[in-house]
């Protein structure tokens with residue numbers, strides 16, 4: 001499945017968290033990404049930099065099947081090419097003005113992006129994963145090194161996603177996105193037909209994982225009165 | 228209701244809480260602008276005569292000056308059961324979150340003020356951790372609500388609790404917290420933005 005390093009695939013977010021015609025941000029090993037879904041349901045992942053002035057595309061919005069930058073309204077189609085410049089509506093923009101798309105795949109309820117243009121395809125035939133339909137539970141940001149979290153939840157060495165042996169109607173799919181040195185996103189999904197109470201248990205378990213990982217990393221987040 | 232008067236500062240998120248709610252309700256108020264930065268007008272004798280503790284926003288309604296965002300929101304919501312449920316259990320839930328917005332979540336408001344107006348870059352400060360922890364409490368709540376099929380903080384539709392919480396959540400990018408770290412909040416922000424009568428303030432993107 002997903003392997004870190006060259007040619008690896010990274011689980012950016014739950015498919016359910018990207019509605020059609022919306023944009024979101026993500027960060028993969030310090031690389032900022034704009035993630036968006038067009039009206040046909042296709043997900044796109046680009047570097048989070050507008051070809052115009054380098055502003056963040058993830059703050060933009062989807063219009064007429066294209067991603068519109070919030071700043072000056074330039075629009076970019078599914079292949080990343082600029083299709084519309086509001087200040088020059090009659091101009092057909094040169095093909096060289098282009099956002100930088102990454103390879104993207106949607107599997108097992110998750111949106112994946114490839115760190116490199118070449119390299120491993122995302123296998124579709126992992127029997128443990130493909131046999132089940134996965135119900136999204138939630139994602140949590142954890143401010144601790146991802147390696148420690150991967151070890152704590154029992155991901156096999158070199159993997160960023162695995163079916164865990166946890167008691168939520170048998171199966172839990174956990175996927176980990178390394179955001180940077182000291183932060184990651186943990187995505188949790190349950191095997192279909194899990195009772196709602198079990199989904200709540202799994203979400204709570206995610207909170208426990210977060211609290212323990214951050215405590216080990218010396219990061220304690222406590223709400224309360226502050227000056 | 229006699230004519231409403233709102234003492235308002237455009238850049239203040241507490242004032243935005245009230246402007247947003249008035250707009251969602253379709254209620255007009257005459258605006259009196261209070262120049263806080265750089266004017267310091269909240270400390271002027273004239274304003275202190277209206278709001279003795281210098282608190283913004285103030286809504287003058289029926290001869291009473293109601294001071295502070297949480298108080299104004301509740302005063303406006305009174306008698307509108309869709310925004311402030313009458314049943315004891317849901318009423319309790321709503322005022323719980325209104326209080327949270329004016330309590331622990333203030334850490335986030337203070338982080339924003341510090342980074343916008345004082346240029347303080349204290350990423351790992353105790354204040355940032357308290358602010359993140361408060362955002363997470365809302366995030367965790369909404370993640371659980373979503374598992375039950377709920378989209379809003381309390382009940383089946385938006386309440387004054389959503390409006391009390393919204394500005395601080397929507398503006399957290401101003402102090403360096405990305406919405407990508409809070410998927411449940413992101414989903415909910417989109418739902419609030421889609422409400423008829425929604426208005427933005429500087430710092431909250433307007434998609435036009």
Ligand code: FES
Pocket residue numbers: 050051052053054055069070071072073074
């Ligand atoms: S920076 Fe994106 S349109 Fe100008």
